[in-house]
Amino acid sequence: MQSTVFTILFVKLLCLTLHGMTAVLAELPSPSNIRITSINMGLVLEWDPPQNHTGNLTYRSEYKGKSIRNSYQVVCLDTTALCCDFTRHLNKFGVYTFQVRAEREGETSHWVETKEFVMDEHTTLGPPSVTLVSSGANIEVSIEDPVLRISEFKEIYNHATFNVAYWKEGQEKKVTRMNGIQLHEVVLELEQWTRYCFQVWVVTERFFKQSQPSNVTCESTAKAKDRPWVMALGMFVVMAVSVPLVVLAFWHCYRVVRFLRPKVKLPGHFTVYLLDPQCSSILALQSSPQPDEVYHEVSIMPGGTETERERPLVDRT
Structure with a gap:
């Protein structure tokens, strides 16, 4: 009698074991190598498909904040991509946990969860x-x-x-x-x-x-330029020398112009006479009347008792 009972129990245990093994073999495998990529406060969850799996799978990925009251919220659903971008759902000072699972025709895998991720501490800063x-x-x-x-x-x-x-x-x-x-x-x-x-x-x-x-x-680099104070000093010296020279040049030009074009004008008939090409100073002297000669009689008186009359001499001046 006892042997019969043991036999029945052994058969039931064997059936339960085989059923469990069948369930395990039939369970959908989970994604592998789950990881977070975060650069400059952007955050993307990535994963690899289940190992040794063939067939069309979709994935569901979720996140939640650190607070106990927070529950997981879905971001990517029924996606065949091996990543999910959570950036626009996150806060710059938030602390989050992420999870993902595989799905196929009503079957689901176990969730694969990440460690806590602190946004401002764990994100990678890109290059400046x-x-x-x-x-x-x-x-x-x-x-x-x-x-x-x-x-x-x-x-x-x-x-x-x-x-x-x-x-x-x-x-x-x-x-x-x-x-x-x-x-x-x-x-x-x-x-x-x-x-x-x-x-x-x-x-x-x-x-x-x-x-x-x-x-x-x-x-x-190129050739070194002069320092600003050196350039300023050079400009000052150039200005100090060039300004008086320019003023002096203008003054001489003014005097030359005044000499060539005086403000006092000659009388009109002088101007006409000087501008007449047929007249010249030599012709004017030749055509002018000769002055009259003026002379005086001079007597020379020799010394002694006798006085002799000499021929008068003419002094032509």
């Missing part, structure tokens, strides 16, 4: 933008903060500095570094006629995050 402007031997480095997808950069990381590295092109091993720069514009005085390359990182005081490096940007 860098612009170079060359002026003589100087290069001005202009830096722009990374552009966040759900907030302004300074609203979250308001105490950020820049690390700048630069080197001569072709000499990457001889790098000069400047860390902790707070300004968005830096002017460097470098060697003339040399090409320099720059790379910049952002470092935040909040969570001590370091951004991805900027693209390597290169620019060439």
Whole structure:
């Protein structure tokens, strides 16, 4: 009798075991390698399809905040894509958990859940933008903060500095570094006629995050220009010398013009006479009447007792 009971129990246990194994074998496998990609406050959940699975699957992905009262909310439903973008549903200071499962014709896999993700702490900062402007031997480095997808950069990381590295092109091993720069514009005085390359990182005081490096940007210097005070002094000297010379030149020009074109005019008949080509000073003298000769009789009286009369001499003057 006892053997019969044991046999019945063994058969039932075997049936239950086989049923359980069948259920496990028939259960839809879950997605694998679930991961979060977050750059500049954007967030995308990604995963791989179930291993060793053939057939058409769709996926359902959800998220919830840290609060216990919050329940999961669906963002992507019946999608065949292996990713889901949650960015527009999230807050810049939020703490979230994400989950995804596979579905097929009413069958579902188990949920695969992520760890908690803190947006402002765990997101990766993209590279800053860098612009170079060359002026003589100087290069001005202009830096722009990374552009966040759900907030302004300074609203979250308001105490950020820049690390700048630069080197001569072709000499990457001889790098000069400047860390902790707070300004968005830096002017460097470098060697003339040399090409320099720059790379910049952002470092935040909040969570001590370091951004991805900027693209390597290169620019060439030219001949050094004079310093502003030297140029100003040179201009002053030039003005101090040139202004009196210009004034003196104008004064001489004025005097020459006054001499050639005096304000006092000759009488009309003088002007006509002088402008007549048939008249000249020589002809005028030849045609004028000769003056009358004037003379006086002079007597010469010799010394002695006797006086002799001499021939009168004529003094023609």
